[in-house]
Amino acid sequence: MTAVLDLGRPPAPTERHPEGSAVIPPPQRPDMQRELMVRAAKARSTWARLARMQLSDQEIGRGRHVDHANAGVLRRILAEHDWPGVPLVGHDGSTAAFLIALHADTQPDVQGSAARLMYAAVQRGNASLRQWARLHDRCLLNAGVPQLFGTQYRLGPGGPERQPVRDPDALDARRADAGLPPADEALHVLRLRLAADPPAPVEEHDGPPLLGSG
Secondary structure: OOOOOOOOOOOOHHHOOOOOOOOOOOOOOHHHHHHHHHHHHHHHHHHHHHHOOOOOHHHHHHHHHHHHHHHHHHHHHHHHHOOOOHHHHHHHHHHHHHHHHHOOOOOHHHHHHHHHHHHHHHHHOOOOHHHHHHHHHHHHHHOOOOEOOOOOEEEEOOEEEEOOEOOHHHHHHHHHHOOOOOHHHHHHHHHHHHHOOOOOOOOOOOOOOOOOOO
């Protein structure tokens, strides 16, 4: 199976989302911003506990149901508005949409559509390149293809282990192009974060381990 996008490299530096570089006007759809943020916030605890293998089978099932419902809402938003970028829903709303897409493993068509539309939004300066890299990696792994940026993990006997990566010798160069820290540094941060109590916010680091439903 081919990659989610016909992509040989990340967007050029001039196409990246200028995070924090300008004053952002209020979102055009604050109602949509609130809905996305509320849905992501309600699921956040489940995502964090799943990454630590702290959920029962029943709780995993309930979390999968929530993720499926959230993906359905995102499907509607994508169809009606394209990717919900910063102008539409603000930074927080766009981050919430990214997190919902990242966990939409039960609906790969929604996840793939989100990645494609988010990539175009990155080129317009309306979405985060770093977040898109994580979503792209998630889509690749769910399609049975090695990830490109090394942002997705699984839990092994010794803790988080990076999922298979395409051309690992060039991994850090690709990560730098996407605004991500070196792979070993990111893995160290992830191990510290998973050991922390209470959990640290998930949106600023490499993704939680890829565990099927989360």
